[in-house]
Amino acid sequence: MAVFRFKTPVSEEDVRKLKIGDIIYVTGTLVTARDEAHKRALEYYEKGEKLPIDFEGVALYHCGPIIKKINDEWITVAAGPTTSTRMELFEAEFIEKFKVRIIIGKGGMGKKTAEACKKYGAVYCAFTGGAAVLAAEAIKKVKSVEWLDLGMPEALWVFEVENFGPLTVAIDTYGNNLYHEVMSKVEANKKEIYERLGLKKEE
Template structure:
């Protein structure tokens, strides 16, 4: 059975999760991937926020606290009534955000990051310190995941391009698996170690 999580998420709820748990997520979350993470670091974390970016900062600061960032560059359609709709919205490979993710979790008070492929030691440490988890969505399952995106509420930094913008979305029963928890455990580290041992065995045969 999947554990239900609704934004805003408490630290207690996150600490109760372990690697391998299934999660069904609902509430308002933001997409953000490569350019978005670089932008957050340069404008909000490493540097003083320029006046031009103040409105975006205030919105993200409020929206990301106890919420979730989703590594996703969606296919988006503009409906006849002028509203946006997600057509395809699977996760993108998360490891590219490894240099930035820990600082973003800490600065914005994120409770979860959704993506695919897992992340590294810096992110795992930030999850442990701040009470956050890494949730793995199924890569490529873009039509199915788009079905759980019920509404597109707003978009920010669209000048970064459709895939790279921050899309504020309301999701319902978005299914994921915890692959990095807030206790320092990572499924990705385990699988890497096991497969490395197996690789040595296989290479030993001519």
């Protein structure tokens, strides 16, 4: 397990150094995107329309933050990660089309995303679920917001962050998926637990 500190834009070469279990901290530009923003970005691409943000090399964050406007300035109140599996529908294509290098969320992602990470050079990192204030503290400034018509949680929030983390690399560019590794161990442990408690095994 190694600790890395990255500044955006992050290159493909940078992320190809990482292995599952490594810890990273990101400084630079972080953009939030949930289901709706992923969907719209890919629709824009289809139609050949220009996106309001260049995603290449930035960190993409699965997050629907609480933001307050005080005297014309956006203040981040809480910004923890949301469940990433919902974005599995879009993420592989998103990585391919927009060359995003670091994806941050919680709960893990599936096979399609892992394959895209390997092929195009990206990593998926876990940020501690619910650690909303820790995240907000690392957000130094709201640089801009796009697609606010999607609502506060679904909009693209462009944050300037400093040492955003700790982020645990959970999918690397070698096809490894930390969540899948843990869950296969869990399945094996479950059998032992059943035996110890004298429970019937699954038919």
